[in-house]
Amino acid sequence: MLRRALVTALLALTISATLTAPTQAAAASPLDAVKTLLTARAKAEVASDRAAFADTIDPQAPAAFRDAQLKSFDGLTSLPVQSLSYDVRVDLIGDLTRAVSRSEYGGATVYLPQTIRALQFTLDADAPGLDDMWWTYVQRDGKWYVGGNDDVTDLGLEPTESMWDLAPVVTLQTPHVMLIVHPENRDRGQALAASAENALRTIAQRWTLPWPGRLVGFVPSSPDELATIIQATIDVKKFVAFISYAFDPESLRATVPRLYVQDTNLSRYGTAQQTETLVHEFVHAAGAAYTGPYTPAWAQEGLADWIATGLPKPEAPTPQLNDTPPRNDQFGAGSQTDIVRAYRDSKSLVAELAVLKGKAAPFDFFKAMGADIVRPGNSDYVVDKSLAVLGLTTGELIGALRRG
Ligand SMILES: [Zn+2]
The missing domain is CATH 3.30.2010.30 (Zincin-like)
Structure with a gap:
């Protein structure tokens, strides 16, 4: 099973359209001040400096939020962290500040950009894992703090836990x-x-x-x-x-x-x-x-099952397989039987590809699909194009599997 997130790019269109209507003569952006705050926060976390970390939390935040933040600090600093940094940006999904109820912060100035945590463990090869944090920043006496994390859950942007x-x-x-x-x-x-x-x-x-x-x-x-x-x-x-x-x-x-x-x-x-x-x-x-973001599930799951089960020959297709490979939703929704069938047909399509074009063909196909950065809506096009390199169409691949 594979779970992929395309957090930033996809949400961009809907949310910025709703929330970042033009505003009148906006005050200077707090972006740089918040970046400075988060640099201090990351430094405190990497150095296991609990007092310095606590200084980045809103002094007027509810005790529950403060305690949860410190618990998170204690947990993270118990792990072998290679590097940690935060990026703050408004260019991908916009500025979400208008979604924040200022009264929850005593009327103080607040700011809610996108915050991306880049966390690299010592075992990680050469790059960090990325997570969206959705922190609300609040200004008290001229200084910025992390004040909340659940102001945009109504927009489907849940706090990262x-x-x-x-x-x-x-x-x-x-x-x-x-x-x-x-x-x-x-x-x-x-x-x-x-x-x-x-x-x-x-x-x-x-x-x-x-x-x-x-x-x-x-x-x-x-x-x-x-x-x-x-x-x-x-x-x-x-x-x-x-x-x-x-x-x-x-x-x-x-x-x-x-x-x-x-x-x-x-x-x-x-x-x-x-x-x-x-x-x-x-x-x-x-x-x-x-x-790539639009490499289809059948190619992912078919390749994974084919390799996990020892590069077997194809099996006869299930009654569920029609003229196209299993759809992405068939790997997560539906009955257990339906899901199992989607996996089995996908494995057999990959196995059939190896029968027709050699054991390297599934890898060449997979690589070709990811080689172009695919844009939304043309997953079918990329599959067709990548199979064409091997001299096949999707229809021919399914036809060969049916004939056995
Ligand atoms: Zn899988």
Whole structure:
């Protein structure tokens, strides 16, 4: 299963149109002052300087907000952080300040731009993971502070909650994997990290494109916790694990992928099947660098299942397959049977591609799809174009699978 966020680019159109109507002679933008505040905040976090961090919180904020901020600080500073920084911008989704009720801040001047956290752990290869924070900034006696985080939830912009914001965490590290778990799950986390190392050895034999080969993963204690931290729009109880990444707003390239385990389900499987599941997920992680925002789910899931199950031959199509490959929504919505069929048909389409054009063809196809930065609405075009390079059409691929 793969979860991708296209936070910044997609929201831009709708929200800025609603909220950033022209305003009369606006005061000087607090953007630079807020950037200075966040530089101090990041510095305090990296240095584990709790007092300096506390100085960045609105002195008039409710105790609950202040306590949650400090709890987040304590959790984050318990982790092996390589670098941390914040970017503040209004060019992607606009200035959201008009959505803030100033009376909640005692009538003080407030500011709500987009805040992007770039957090890199020591295990991360060469780039950070990105998260939107949606903090509200408030000015008191000329100084800016972080004052709130839930003023735009009505717009669907939920506060980012990380595992360490919710409860204490520990890290379990093997040569290529770092798992973040709650302390009571330490033993289970160690077993999972060992399975993950096995999965990485397997993928090294089957995945042929360069990738960093290491990963940071999260093992929440419950499906509800998982749903909170990934802001799930699907029923996580149906799934066993996710790879999640966003697309960098500038380059539209994938940010560092993260693993999320739905262990209520995964832990029910035998060890071999757990490892196979992790191989599937790691294909998504390895493929992130070759993925564009509109690489379709069937190509992602088909490739992941084909590799995880040992590069098998195609199976006969299910009754669900029609003239086109499974649609993106068929991998998350519908009954369990329907979802399983979407995966199976996708795996067989990728396997058929390997039968027709050789074992390298699925990789060449995948790479070709991600090579162009795709724009909204032309996913079909990119699939067709990428198959054409191999001398095939989608119709011919499906036809060959049907004939068996
Ligand atoms: Zn998947």
